[in-house]
Amino acid sequence: MNGLIWIGQVALAIVFLVSGTFKLFAFRPWIHAAGQRAHMGMADTPLRSKILGLVEVLLAFGVLMPDVYTSDGMVPEFVIVRSCAAGLAAVMIGAAVYHMRRKEHAALDVAIFLLALFVIVGRWPF
Secondary structure, three states: OOOHHHHHHHHHHHHHHHHHHHEEEEEEHHHHHHHHHHHOOOOOOHHHHHHHHHHHHHHHHHHOOOOOOOOOOOOOOOOHHHHHHHHHHHHHHHHHHHHHHHOOOOHHHHHHHHHHHHHHEEEEEO
C-alpha cells in the first residue's frame, strides 16, 4: 500500500509542478489572453496566475518531502505531506468552482482533488 501512495504523491507532484511552472513562466500570448479575460470581468490577471503558480510549485515540492523532521522531533511523520496535499486539494476546489462559474467542465479538477484526498487519507496515521 505504501508504494501505491508514493505513486499517488509523485503523480500529484508532477501535475502541479507542470501546471505551476507553466503559470510562472507563461508564454506572452497566454499572458495577453489572460489580460483580455480580466478586462471582460473574469478576474484572471497575470499576477494572480503567477502567484497561484508559485503556490502550486511550493506545495508540489512539499508533497514529495514526507520524512522531514525538526531537530527536536516535534513534527510527526507525514504532517508536511498531509498539509501540502490538503493545500493542493483546496486549490482544486477553487479551480472547480472557477471552471463551473465559467460554464466549463470541472471533471479533471475533481479527479485531481480525489488524488490529493487519496494522499491525505493514505498518509494519515492509524
